[in-house]
Amino acid sequence: MTTSAAPSPAAVTDADSLISMRGIKKVFITDEVETHALTEVHLDVQQGEFVAISGPSGCGKTTLLSILGLLDATTDGEYRLAGEPVSDLSPAERARVRNRQIGFIFQAFNLIGDLTVYENVELPLTYRTGDAALDATERRRRVIDALERVGMSHRTNHYPAQLSGGQQQRVAVARAVAGEPAILLADEPTGNLDSQNGEAVMQLLQELHKGGATICMVTHDPRYAEYADRSVHLFDGRVVEDTTHDEKRRAARAGTTVQA
Amino acid sequence: MRSELDQDTRALGTAATPAPLLSLRNIEKGIRTTGGVTYVLRRITLDVAPGEFMTIMGPSGAGKSTLLAILGMLDADFTGEYHLRGHPVHALNHVQRRALAREHIGFVFQQYHLLDELTVAENLHVPLDYRGIGKSERAARVADVLDRFNMVGKKDLYPRQLSGGQQQLVGIARAVIGEPSLILADEPTGNLHSAQAREIMELFARLNAAGTTIIQVTHSEENARFGHRTINLKDGWMEP
Numbered sequence: 185m186t187t188s189a190a191p192s193p194a195a196v197t198d199a200d201s202l203i204s205m206r207g208i209k210k211v212f213i214t215d216e217v218e219t220h221a222l223t224e225v226h227l228d229v230q231q232g233e234f235v236a237i238s239g240p241s242g243c244g245k246t247t248l249l250s251i252l253g254l255l256d257a258t259t260d261g262e263y264r265l266a267g268e269p270v271s272d273l274s275p276a277e278r279a280r281v282r283n284r285q286i287g288f289i290f291q292a293f294n295l296i297g298d299l300t301v302y303e304n305v306e307l308p309l310t311y312r313t314g315d316a317a318l319d320a321t322e323r324r325r326r327v328i329d330a331l332e333r334v335g336m337s338h339r340t341n342h343y344p345a346q347l348s349g350g351q352q353q354r355v356a357v358a359r360a361v362a363g364e365p366a367i368l369l370a371d372e373p374t375g376n377l378d379s380q381n382g383e384a385v386m387q388l389l390q391e392l393h394k395g396g397a398t399i400c401m402v403t404h405d406p407r408y409a410e411y412a413d414r415s416v417h418l419f420d421g422r423v424v425e426d427t428t429h430d431e432k433r434r435a436a437r438a439g440t441t442v443q444a
Numbered sequence: 445m446r447s448e449l450d451q452d453t454r455a456l457g458t459a460a461t462p463a464p465l466l467s468l469r470n471i472e473k474g475i476r477t478t479g480g481v482t483y484v485l486r487r488i489t490l491d492v493a494p495g496e497f498m499t500i501m502g503p504s505g506a507g508k509s510t511l512l513a514i515l516g517m518l519d520a521d522f523t524g525e526y527h528l529r530g531h532p533v534h535a536l537n538h539v540q541r542r543a544l545a546r547e548h549i550g551f552v553f554q555q556y557h558l559l560d561e562l563t564v565a566e567n568l569h570v571p572l573d574y575r576g577i578g579k580s581e582r583a584a585r586v587a588d589v590l591d592r593f594n595m596v597g598k599k600d601l602y603p604r605q606l607s608g609g610q611q612q613l614v615g616i617a618r619a620v621i622g623e624p625s626l627i628l629a630d631e632p633t634g635n636l637h638s639a640q641a642r643e644i645m646e647l648f649a650r651l652n653a654a655g656t657t658i659i660q661v662t663h664s665e666e667n668a669r670f671g672h673r674t675i676n677l678k679d680g681w682m683e684p
Binding site: 250295297300344 | 509513516518519521538542545546549551553555557558559560561562563566570571573574600602604605
């Protein structure tokens with residue numbers, strides 16, 4: 185297997201990286217017990233990349249996604265998002281940056297059951313304030329556009345319960361892209377879907393990626409990691425492996441029979 | 445308008461029984477397949493009085509969640525008659541149904557349905573934003589419900605910083621913030637361990653004692669004991 189070592193802290197920070205993490209630590213303290221969820225993570229993600237983050241449960245991948253998504257603060261280390269240092273922001277500032285820069289896709293879809301498809305997609309847009317506030321016309325344009333991109337524009341007045349799991353996840357993807365975020369973060373997006381719907385959602389993410397979207401996806405399923413063009417493996421709160429798709433392909437060709 | 449409708453429904457019953465909050469007559473739902481029609485619900489006839497705490501039980505696939513979705517007006521693809529406070533739900537268009545549901549119904553879901561990227565307080569704002577309630581009134585109601593649910597200290601936290609039980613507490617707070625007369629709960633403790641589940645059920649019992657009608661779907665006999673009566677569904681039929 186072709187594996188590149190995780191970059192050392194001394195590695196040159198790429199000023200053009202969409203995401204640049206240096207020495208990220210996250211320690212949880214409960215009942216005087218310290219849990220080191222992330223011991224030292226260095227990670228750069230370039231504009232337009234599709235990165236799969238994998239690792240055994242407890243390796244820190246969900247914590248990493250929470251920090252990437254500005255849902256949680258770091259204990260130590262430097263995180264820059266689109267050039268802006270975000271590790272020391274107040275919770276309110278983090279919320280502002282998050283709402284504009286990040287689109288989330290969750291395992292359980294997290295659609296609200298008593299809001300229609302249209303309202304679910306519109307919801308995060310209504311939380312933009314100040315100079316980022318969107319008027320009703322612009323919100324409508326973005327909602328319709330996002331639903332068209334995921335093939336759900338014919339279901340705007342439906343409720344989540346009237347949709348299949350795969351359709352619900354497509355609506356959740358529309359909600360994530362409607363904000364036109366700099367990056368999409370997906371946490372086990374296929375975890376609640378059968379394999380056919382799982383494949384369909386992965387193909388949708390791949391299409392968005394080809395259209396220019398930057399995507400970081402947490403998955404424990406190697407089949408779905410294959411859709412990404414780079415695979416980051418976490419173990420015990422560190423990046424232990426960082427492989428590009430081409431390297432994986434070469435390794436696969438060298439090691440196994442290619443299936444038709 | 446409403447009192448007229450209420451009188452109409454009262455005239456149908458005997459003088460002693462109060463007008464039902466909701467009544468179902470011969471509700472059926474079928475799904476067309478290549479082999480014909482597969483029925484999910486068959487001839488459901490049911491009255492629920494204001495202030496009741498009713499439980500719907502039955503094996504998986506019996507139609508429980510479908511019935512709850514119809515009661516909540518999230519699913520309008522059925523035949524038969526459904527009246528809520530005298531309003532003929534079966535005859536309303538989707539805009540009217542939505543308005544009626546938002547006026548009267550609050551939902552609690554097994555998976556909480558909180559938005560992970562919004563704080564507790566922001567999650568509580570959501571239903572009010574979709575009910576055309578003014579800004580200062582919204583803020584007052586959120587502050588009030590945070591207080592009633594002992595969550596003031598958690599208002600700026602995100603759902604994933606809370607335990608499952610706390611998340612469901614937020615889920616229930618979000619359901620009651622619209623001041624509904626009816627709460628529909630679909631397996632509200634399905635993701636919780638037993639101590640958390642009991643707390644959630646005790647909260648439902650208190651809300652019910654304060655006048656809110658509750659209909660829950662559950663697999664748990666223990667949860668069902670918090671209600672006044674239980675109906676059992678099997679293969680879409682209501683068991684006598």
